[in-house]
Amino acid sequence: MPTIKFISHDGVETDVEAKAGDSVMSTAIDNGVSGIVADCGGACSCATCHCYVDEDWTEKTGEATDVELQMLDFVLDQKPNSRLSCQIVVADELDGLVIHLPASQI
Numbered sequence: 001m002p003t004i005k006f007i008s009h010d011g012v013e014t015d016v017e018a019k020a021g022d023s024v025m026s027t028a029i030d031n032g033v034s035g036i037v038a039d040c041g042g043a044c045s046c047a048t049c050h051c052y053v054d055e056d057w058t059e060k061t062g063e064a065t066d067v068e069l070q071m072l073d074f075v076l077d078q079k080p081n082s083r084l085s086c087q088i089v090v091a092d093e094l095d096g097l098v099i100h101l102p103a104s105q106i
């Protein structure tokens with residue numbers, strides 16, 4: 001099972017075991033990780049699952065789709081490594097993935 005490390009805006013690290021095929025968002029929600037709201041439940045229409053993919057992992061997680069990029073325009077503190085966590089699908093190759101959480105979604 002791949003492990004994902006979530007790091008809160010103030011540096012608290014939470015390691016969770018994820019299931020391949022689940023989204024990073026649902027992995028966070030299912031494991032009680034705060035910092036992901038996910039109002040739309042993963043439909044790519046709320047942007048409250050904003051996260052920052054650690055620089056070492058941006059290639060492996062791939063690029064945001066056009067729809068995702070449009071939604072990212074609504075987030076606070078957008079950065080080049082911003083993603084919507086509901087659009088990142090967990091895979092075995094993402095074992096060790098590091099996700100940083102923004103201060104704006106507490």
Ligand code: FES
Pocket residue numbers: 025037038039040041042043044045046047048049071084085086087
């Ligand atoms: S959960 Fe709404 S955009 Fe990701």
